[in-house]
Amino acid sequence: MLNLKMALSFGGTLNQEEVITVCAAFKEYRFKPGEQFLSIGTISRKIGFLDSGILRAYIVDTKLNEVTTYFIRENQFAVEIKSFYDNEPSHLAFEAVTDCCVFAIDRMEWVRLSERVPKLYILTKSLTEAALLNKIKDNEFLHFGAAKDKYLFFLENYPELALRVPMQYIASYLKITPQSLSRIRKGLGEQQKATND
Structure with a gap:
């Protein structure tokens, strides 16, 4: 959980006590290759942090082919933002490519924590922006x-x-x-x- 603590300390938004409080709400999940952290058609109800392993994000195209859109690497967060915030079924899946250890927190728990730790909202915004920028940077060369x-x-x-x-x-x-x-x-x-x- 050390990697998660370091990620939550990003930018110094949360103090050490707040980091420990937030970390305590995460649960550990293990995935084998081919197992899914998020499936297409389900609502994203968890924020995941990839402690070890690699996840791939993919969609299914009109010919029913799986198309890998990006990879989630160690020390990165995994959340389908639109589904998570809009409470809509996800068009995207997150699947383990290798053995993975993911620390995850349920959305309702995250909301409760945000009330107890108001600065968590600022951290969420910073992490979301960083994730989006990374995704854009990662995919730019494909064009x-x-x-x-x-x-x-x-x-x-x-x-x-x-x-x-x-x-x-x-x-x-x-x-x-x-x-x-x-x-x-x-x-x-x-x-x-x-x-x-």
Whole structure:
């Protein structure tokens, strides 16, 4: 829970006593690969904090294909903001890609805590803005360049994801087919081998 304490101390909004109070309301959940923290069509009623592992966020397109929209990494929060605040069914799912440990708090508990710890609202706003900015930054590169360039950018900026996330999810995230990604990886491997020789 140390990582969660550090995240809640972000910006010094909450004092140490408030951080401990808020942390105490979180419960630990464990997920195996393929298990869901949030399912499509259900209402997001929890704020999650990813202590270890990787989650992927995905939607289902009109052809019923799962499309990975982003990854949630360690020390990041997982919440489908629109569903959480509007009390509407989520169009997005959060699924464990690896073994995951998530600390989560129920929405009603969060509301109660916000009344006891008024500065929690300010922290929520800061964390929400940071999460949105990260998501925009993470996805910006997807709109430019060829498939190979996107994969190289992904490798350079998210090496831990490249090592731990199955190829089909990376391909879906990069908006290319698994076959294209396989060809790109093979080409890069041959290029690396030629360079070493």
